[in-house]
Amino acid sequence: MNIPNVIKIDACIENASNGAYPRKVEDVPNLIINLVKSLRSTSVQDTIPAVTAETITRYKSDLNTFIEKLTKAELEDFELDKTCNLDMATHLGLRNNILATLLIDIYEVSLECVFLTHGITVQSSETLLTLFKKRSSLITRLKDSATNEKGKKITNVAEQTHVSLEFTSNIIQSMFIPSQIKAEYTHCIRDLKANIDFTHFLITSTSNSLRAAINDLYCQRDEQHFEYCIIICKIYLKILTNEDSDSTYANQLSTKKAPSVLGSIASSLLTIIEIVRHVWPEQLAMLLKSIVELNDDEDAQQNETKNRVIIDFIMNIKEIIFKYLSGRTPIYKEASQVMQLASFLCDNLEKKDPDYVIRSRHVVSWLDNLAKERPLEEVSLARDIITLLIQLCANIGEFDVIQSLCEDIHIYMGDIEVVTEDTDDMQQTTKYAIINPKTLPVILMKIFEFLDHSLDDLTWCIGKLRLSSELNNEDTTRLFEKELCKRLVALIMILSQLVKSVLTDVHAESLFKTLAKAYKTFHTLVKYKLGNVQEISQDFISVISKSGSEITTRMYKFLTVYGQTQSFDPSFVDAGGYKKKGKGKSKEVNLKRRAKIQRESKMIPNLIFAVEQFERHLIQLSRKSKIDFMQYMKRSTSRDFKIQIDLVMQQNGESSAEEDQLDKDENNEEDDPISLFKKKRVNNEEEEDSGNDYGTEGSASNKRARIS
Structure with a gap:
């Protein structure tokens, strides 16, 4: 040339x-x-x-x-x-x-x-x-x-490199397994490893080179590619285990947006395992076993299952995360990326195997202790921990941990029943150190996602229950209904802790949506029982009683307290239409508040409608079954709507001074009606007069609209 x-x-x-x-x-x-x-x-x-x-x-x-x-x-x-x-x-x-x-x-x-x-x-x-x-x-x-x-x-x-899998595998071995290099060239290895960008390039290239090798139609060498995967994963796990928060591989990119070398190693390790799971699913356990080098004695081989191999690998991850969080300067982002690897492996546990529950409890115990002992403020790591914890608890049917987590949220946020001056009664210590102002929003979001998903599943199960009953499969139907009711009671107890908490803004909106979905599920269950009145089990009665005592009563109290807090919020008042002029950020705030009011004006009526549909069919079930289900529902309430004409007129053009308007609202007995909040007032005298009529004097007779 x-x-x-x-x-x-x-x-x-x-x-x-x-x-x-x-x-x-x-x-x-x-x-x-x-x-x-x-x-x-x-x-x-x-x-x-x-x-x-x-x-x-x-x-x-x-x-x-x-x-x-x-x-x-x-x-x-x-x-x-x-x-x-x-x-x-x-x-x-x-x-x-x-x-x-x-x-x-x-x-x-x-x-x-x-x-x-x-x-x-x-x-x-x-x-x-x-x-x-x-x-x-x-x-x-x-x-x-x-x-x-x-x-x-x-x-x-x-973004896509063109180096081969052979190159990345061999050069990574040469750099991180010095025994393969002659002694006179060890300083050359140090020079290569000292160049952080070069090391980062090699690590990020491994997943691309593996994909390219697998997709190469002219070079199908699955066994060789699988061996390369084992070699690379072994080296990556060794690096993750040996390095700590003081390593240059963790801190060299602290001022950049790109991930550190340790973070890239964790991501590449996860990607390689995902590729193996997709291309060679039957060899995933073999890959993990080769990486962690499990004992090869006869007893271990006899008791070895895929779940055991995965849990042993996760226990190695546990030690890595402990080291990353216990260093002089904790490295939260790298720990979060390693936690994502644990989440992926938990998703690949065989749920049908008899050891699934036992193996999963090991991970639940670790995550539960981690959430209790570590006051983590890194949102991504907290999200990964809580997501995996909730997922495993739901899979093995143990909801005590989730309920304890919600109890701590209840203590942290405050109780709606406690008067502001008497807050000393709620000065309790929380068990979960992971709950703090930074992580609380994401924890609540994951809990609501879990509740919504679980309620959707149970609604689907009720449909299957109806089909089972039509096939005259009595034993299976009875057992299925029993487990379904137990799951509903567990969700009710979790939801009860959130209804008792002082939630605001987006968390309150999420609660409204979840409550509406819960009552739709109750409604579906009651409609199913209307076709099977002759079999009213104690588990079904427990669902109805818990829904009334743990949710319905506290829900109305929550709506009242929530409406009062919103009416005393100056920004809420401004968004209600008192201020017509606004520029810049104040105008954006007003627009957001208006959007919030519009959302709530739909969510709260939808919630009340779902409650009343549930209660209406419950009354019908009470009549057919001759069982007083309405004794669990406090129906001596009037849901009042108040429209303040003076404010409506002012919105339409009759402007007045802002100070006069605010003074006038302080004297109003009712809240701002533009928010369209429905309130409930407890009247024990009406409840006593109603007698034991199963609530036949429905809430429709108690509803009234007042115009002032």
Whole structure:
């Protein structure tokens, strides 16, 4: 290759200089990598003809010359200096972008060529770092200056690497298993490992190279690829175990948005295991067993199951997370990424195996203690811990942990029954240190997601229960109904703790939606029992009694307290229409408040409607079954609606001074009606007069609208 320039640009890119639309016509990176493969394949042959040997020698010399020129060439030699045009809306900019992308790929395959040909030596390590430095400089220039056809900056530069799985596997082994390298080259390994960007590049390339190897139609070597996966995962787990918060692999990117090396290792390990699970699902347990090197004694092999292998791997993850959180400077992001690996493995536990519950309890115990003992403020880590904890508790049917978590939220947020002046009664200590102002929103969100999903599942189960009853499968139906009612009671007790808590804003809205869904589930269950009146079990009665005592009564109290807190909120008053003028942020706040009022004006009536549909069918069930279910429902309430005409008139144009309006509202006995909040007033005298009539004097007779 005796050429003045390293690459002939005009030969690689069509229409590079004539003004037409440019495009790549010569894939130089593939040419180089295939040439390297061919040269390596000939080296293992016993006998080579003299002519062929001479040709191979010449090719090797030309390839070394090409790489030597590439290391010495600057970006300016390729017309990619700092002043070059990288706007893809122009012909020159598009041509330069294609050239830059082509050059990045050439740098990457040249790295592979140098390592696979020469291994780790003093000269090869210097060449590797030089080529990588030039690649990084070119990527930085593209990220800073390149724009697409619409003038926006291009951010996804060099997301897909072109190095092979063999290269990434072998070079990672050479860097992190020093026993394979000669003693005189150990300083070369230190230089490579000290370059954090180079190490980060190798780690992030492993998953891409594995995908490319698996998808290669012309090279299907599953056994070899699986062995590479085992080797890489072993090294990654060893790095995660040995490094701590003081490692440069954890702190080198503290000022950047990119993840640290430890974080990338955890993500790559998860990706490789996911790929193995997808491509070779039957070999997942073998992969995990090979990584953690389980005991191979006869007793262990006899008792070995897939769940045991997964739990043993998770116990290794437990030790890693403990180290990351116990260091002098805890590394929460890296711990969160390792926790995601534990979540994925828990999803792959075999639920049908008899040891599933026992194995899952080990993880639940660990996560429960972690949530109690660690005052974590990292939102992502807290979300991962709580999500996995709730998921496993729901899978094994143990809701005590979730209920305890909600009890702590109740204590932390306050009780709606406690008067503000008597808050000393609620000065209790919480058991879960993970609950704090930063993590509370995400914990509540995950609990509501769990409740919504569980209620949807139970509603579906009630439909299946109806089908089972139609098939006259009495024993199965009775057992199914018993388990369903037990699950409903558990959800009611969890929801009861949230109804008693002082929730506001988005959390209150989530509570309204979940309550409406819960009453729809109760309604569906009652409608099912209307067709099976002859079999009223004690479990069903327990569901009805708990729904009335634990939810309904407290729900109306919550609506009253919530309405009062909103009426005393100045921003709420402003959003109600008192202020007509607003600019900037104040106007945005008013718009948000108006949107909130509109949402609540639908959610709360929907909730009340769901409650009354449930109670209406419950009355019918009471009549048919001759069982007084309405004794569990406090129906001596009047739900009042009040429309304040003066405020409506003011909204429509009769403006008055803001101070007068606020003074006038302080004297109003009722809350701001524009919020359309429904309130409940307890009247024990009406309840006594109603007698034991199963509530036949429905709430419709007690509803009245007052206009003042």
